[in-house]
Amino acid sequence: MPTAAERAILEYVVETGYLVVRLKKLAKQVLAGSPPLSSQEETSFRQEIAEKWFHLGCDQCTSPVPIEDIPVAIESGVALCPRCRPLEVDVGLADSCAIVPRIRIDNTKPAPDR
Numbered sequence: 263m264p265t266a267a268e269r270a271i272l273e274y275v276v277e278t279g280y281l282v283v284r285l286k287k288l289a290k291q292v293l294a295g296s297p298p299l300s301s302q303e304e305t306s307f308r309q310e311i312a313e314k315w316f317h318l319g320c321d322q323c324t325s326p327v328p329i330e331d332i333p334v335a336i337e338s339g340v341a342l343c344p345r346c347r348p349l350e351v352d353v354g355l356a357d358s359c360a361i362v363p364r365i366r367i368d369n370t371k372p373a374p375d376r
Contacts, residue, residue: 264292267329271315274333285310322346 264272272289275281281289288307291299299307318327318335320343327341335341 263295265329267332268312268316269293271329271332271336272311274336275311275315278337280315280336281311320346 272293276286276289276293285306288299288303289311291297291303292307315332315336316329318332318341319325320327321341323343323346325343325345327335327343332341
């Protein structure tokens with residue numbers, strides 16, 4: 263039985279058409295939980311679906327991408343691990359937004375003596 267994260271990935275790749283018809287049928291069978299897969303079907307599922315879609319390496323450092331982030335990575339085309347993601351988000355934010363530093367003006371301090 264697939265975990266919740268694996269189920270989300272299977273549903274996503276089935277709905278979006280990433281799988282060929284034969285693999286789509288296997289994925290639907292696993293999602294339904296019956297009938298049980300034959301040993302040949304299990305091998306096909308493991309090699310052609312699980313190894314490809316349940317294990318994704320980071321595009322920057324090759325560390326594993328958390329399984330719950332894989333559907334987003336598939337959709338966006340960018341797979342980032344938690345360690346690399348903040349850097350990418352910060353760079354993207356800096357490039358896409360006008361970041362203006364906030365300057366605090368404190369008028370309560372006395373002017374310096376000259």
